[in-house]
Amino acid sequence: MLGIVRQKMLGQSLLKIRPAISVLRSYSSAAKQMTVREALNSALDEEMSADPKVFLMGEEVGEYQGAYKISKGLLEKYGPERVLDTPITEAGFAGIGVGAAYYGLKPVVEFMTFNFSMQAIDHIINSAAKSNYMSAGQMSVPIVFRGPNGAAAGVGAQHSQCYASWYASCPGLKVLSPYSSEDARGLLKAAIRDPDPVVFLENELLYGESFPVSDEVLDSSFCLPIGKAKIERKGKDVTITAFSKMVGYALKAAEILEKEGIDAEVINLRSIRPLDRSTINASVRKTNRLITVEEGFPQHGVGAEIWFEFSL
Amino acid sequence: MALSRLASSSSRSADLLKPLCSAISLRRPISTDTTPITVETSVPFTSHQCDTPSRSVQTNAKELFTFFRDMALMRRMEIAADSLYKAKLIRGFCHLYDGQEAVAVGMEAAITKKDCIITAYRDHCTFVSRGGTLLEVFAELMGRQAGCSRGKGGSMHFYKKDSNFYGGHGIVGAQVPLGCGLAFAQKYSKDEAVTFALYGDGAANQGQLFEALNISALWDLPAILVCENNHYGMGTAEWRAAKSPAYYKRGDYAPGLKVDGMDAFAVKQACTFAKEHALKNGPIRGKSLSLVEAIKLTSSCSVCCAYMQILEMDTYRYHGHSMSDPGSTYRTRDEITGVRQERDPVERIRKLILSHDLATEKELKDIEKEIRKEVDDAIAQAKENPLPESSELFTNVYAKGLGVESFGADRKEVRAILP
Numbered sequence: 001m002l003g004i005v006r007q008k009m010l011g012q013s014l015l016k017i018r019p020a021i022s023v024l025r026s027y028s029s030a031a032k033q034m035t036v037r038e039a040l041n042s043a044l045d046e047e048m049s050a051d052p053k054v055f056l057m058g059e060e061v062g063e064y065q066g067a068y069k070i071s072k073g074l075l076e077k078y079g080p081e082r083v084l085d086t087p088i089t090e091a092g093f094a095g096i097g098v099g100a101a102y103y104g105l106k107p108v109v110e111f112m113t114f115n116f117s118m119q120a121i122d123h124i125i126n127s128a129a130k131s132n133y134m135s136a137g138q139m140s141v142p143i144v145f146r147g148p149n150g151a152a153a154g155v156g157a158q159h160s161q162c163y164a165s166w167y168a169s170c171p172g173l174k175v176l177s178p179y180s181s182e183d184a185r186g187l188l189k190a191a192i193r194d195p196d197p198v199v200f201l202e203n204e205l206l207y208g209e210s211f212p213v214s215d216e217v218l219d220s221s222f223c224l225p226i227g228k229a230k231i232e233r234k235g236k237d238v239t240i241t242a243f244s245k246m247v248g249y250a251l252k253a254a255e256i257l258e259k260e261g262i263d264a265e266v267i268n269l270r271s272i273r274p275l276d277r278s279t280i281n282a283s284v285r286k287t288n289r290l291i292t293v294e295e296g297f298p299q300h301g302v303g304a305e306i307w308f309e310f311s312l
Numbered sequence: 313m314a315l316s317r318l319a320s321s322s323s324r325s326a327d328l329l330k331p332l333c334s335a336i337s338l339r340r341p342i343s344t345d346t347t348p349i350t351v352e353t354s355v356p357f358t359s360h361q362c363d364t365p366s367r368s369v370q371t372n373a374k375e376l377f378t379f380f381r382d383m384a385l386m387r388r389m390e391i392a393a394d395s396l397y398k399a400k401l402i403r404g405f406c407h408l409y410d411g412q413e414a415v416a417v418g419m420e421a422a423i424t425k426k427d428c429i430i431t432a433y434r435d436h437c438t439f440v441s442r443g444g445t446l447l448e449v450f451a452e453l454m455g456r457q458a459g460c461s462r463g464k465g466g467s468m469h470f471y472k473k474d475s476n477f478y479g480g481h482g483i484v485g486a487q488v489p490l491g492c493g494l495a496f497a498q499k500y501s502k503d504e505a506v507t508f509a510l511y512g513d514g515a516a517n518q519g520q521l522f523e524a525l526n527i528s529a530l531w532d533l534p535a536i537l538v539c540e541n542n543h544y545g546m547g548t549a550e551w552r553a554a555k556s557p558a559y560y561k562r563g564d565y566a567p568g569l570k571v572d573g574m575d576a577f578a579v580k581q582a583c584t585f586a587k588e589h590a591l592k593n594g595p596i597r598g599k600s601l602s603l604v605e606a607i608k609l610t611s612s613c614s615v616c617c618a619y620m621q622i623l624e625m626d627t628y629r630y631h632g633h634s635m636s637d638p639g640s641t642y643r644t645r646d647e648i649t650g651v652r653q654e655r656d657p658v659e660r661i662r663k664l665i666l667s668h669d670l671a672t673e674k675e676l677k678d679i680e681k682e683i684r685k686e687v688d689d690a691i692a693q694a695k696e697n698p699l700p701e702s703s704e705l706f707t708n709v710y711a712k713g714l715g716v717e718s719f720g721a722d723r724k725e726v727r728a729i730l731p
Contacts, residue, residue, distance in 0.1 A: 055500070081500065084531075086527065087523075087526060089523035089527065091519065091520040092489050092492075092520055092522075092524045092527055093489075093523070093527060094489075095486060095489020095490050095492070095493060095520060095523075095524060096490075096492050096493035096496055098489075098490055098493060099430075099478075099489060099492060099493015099494045099495075099496065099497070100493040100494070100496050100497040100500070101493070102478050102490065102493065102497075103428070103493070103494050103497030103498065103501075104497065104501075105497045105500060123486065123489070126481075126482070126486065127481070127483075127486055131479075132711050133464060133708045133709050134465045134469040135464075135465060135469065135471040135473075135479070135480075136462035136464045136465070136707075136708050137707075138461070138471045138472075138473045139471055139473060139479070140711035142711075171709045172709055172710065195711035196710045285724075
């Protein structure tokens with residue numbers, strides 16, 4: 001995407017910041033910094049403001065301001081009809097979300113973590129993903145299921161699974177996984193605007209991380225295309241594909257490799273379904289070496305799917 | 313109609329009028345008379361946490377004929393589907409609704425197309441009552457292009473969004489939270505309409521049903537949960553599956569009504585009552601409130617405050633659970649014939665029409681002959697219809713497909729664009 005826009009006049013840049021974005025950090029490079037949390041919050045805010053059919057539903061999203069404070073301030077701004085606190089009944093409220101999407105609304109259903117989405121997986125797959133096909137186009141389901149995915153800090157096996165490969169194997173779903181704030185903003189906006197069911201896999205440990213964002217990213221019409229990966233770091237010796245938190249690790253690894261004289265290319269997948277195979281192919285054709293990195297289980301995982309292309 | 317009454321009552325004038333009468337009856341269309349007739353439901357309603365509606369139902373000749381025609385059509389359609397399945401023209405699943413027609417027809421008479429209906433896999437007749445055509449039904453069952461889901465859904469996935477019929481769901485119980493979601497959307501959009509979410513006695517034990525019930529009652533959604541209790545969840549009788557088979561009481565705090573589901577008028581009355589109840593401001597408890605309490609209640613509710621309920625329709629299916637189930641291993645043939653003789657919904661309407669002298673036996677038989685012909689024509693038309701193209705395997709996977717490329721072995725050449 002675009003590089004960082006360098007602002008010489010900091011005062012002018014302050015005036016250009018939208019009221020929804022209230023935090024400005026680290027002026028050292030004179031670029032705006034934004035945490036992933038703020039990015040998600042602002043994306044939700046802007047989409048809810050632009051389209052009255054968008055509403056948010058989940059455990060603790062309202063009065064608690066969000067289990068991870070992603071939905072902070074939204075209840076005050078939009079009221080209890082559009083920001084709904086649900087009981088701890090994933091199957092029930094996911095089904096209600098899909099039903100509302102059938103009628104034409106645009107729900108954003110939050111799972112406290114995707115581990116709990118297994119309670120609702122029947123609705124995600126059978127009621128949401130397959131409906132457009134089974135009805136030959138009559139019932140589209142413009143719903144977004146979002147929440148933290150993968151491991152947090154030592155939360156135990158039941159709270160640490162990565163669901164990217166499970167959801168990405170299902171036709172009818174789109175699966176997105178952002179890394180930086182730019183990714184978070186652009187992909188969440190794209191997900192909410194998309195007429196298909198989208199599974200939006202965030203990461204709890206990334207919520208507090210700050211990334212530089214350009215003016216274009218801060219604009220309310222900013223949107224990233226679904227199905228396109230981003231080359232975070234260009235290189236020529238080895239391709240490393242990763243998504244979500246692992247992109248950070250891949251970039252750090254690339255720095256270590258650089259000291260050893262190996263120039264790594266890091267691809268941030270962004271979209272797990274559909275997978276941007278042409279970008280990966282072009283990169284591997286250039287480097288002839290591939291490493292896939294993911295938090296999920298290796299068997300039948302995202303890496304296994306990427307490797308399939310190169311195993312022939 | 314007046315002539316036939318004269319004819320039956322007076323034998324002398326009958327001889328004179330008989331040829332005239334029969335000539336008229338052959339050319340006479342189905343009665344459009346709307347003079348009110350009052351019928352009594354077969355049994356009184358039983359309620360839980362609410363008032364019972366009256367046993368007297370207002371109807372008219374036009375409605376009686378509509379009920380008869382619609383139910384006879386559904387009956388004929390399901391029996392024809394049975395033969396088509398045995399002839400291997402319909403494959404996969406086929407769950408037949410014959411015996412339960414009164415629920416579909418009675419419900420439709422009580423509501424408008426703005427109200428939503430969602431049901432499980434036994435959906436052929438509900439689809440027809442929402443305005444689906446016979447051709448769409450048979451073509452979909454046989455997997456043809458003219459089917460309501462263009463041959464991609466099959467028996468369990470009939471949809472008609474323009475009439476607010478949301479399917480057609482294969483997973484037992486899943487349609488109940490979906491139905492509550494529809495009710496949520498109706499309330500959100502301030503549509504002044506309700507959703508009927510139908511489920512069976514087997515699905516009544518599903519956890520997600522209680523989750524949806526809890527949220528619907530908490531958020532005052534205009535959802536009406538309708539348990540079509542045909543007493544068997546596939547092969548398991550209700551007493552073997554549910555500790556408390558009083559499904560109308562299972563909502564606890566939610567009002568419930570038990571209805572004779574073989575009586576179309578009882579169903580109509582119950583659904584009218586439920587819809588009114590759901591759209592009124594504030595809950596009804598059938599108890600008298602003090603003025604202060606009443607004011608407090610109404611003032612605390614928003615304009616479109618609703619109160620969800622459960623309707624239990626006591627009904628029966630003549631066929632087995634599906635075409636692979638003979639339906640006689642877990643119940644006796646005597647039971648089936650007993651219900652057919654005593655409670656058949658089509659026969660009930662036939663008797664009502666005859667007892668009110670609205671038509672003769674022959675006229676009703678003629679209507680049934682017409683229906684038979686209609687069904688046969690639709691089947692013939694559906695048989696001619698082509699199967700879907702192979703390219704349809706890849707269409708409609710997404711509403712907005714992104715044309716993902718599939719590469720060949722050299723990873724350079726694009727071999728196919730997938731949805």
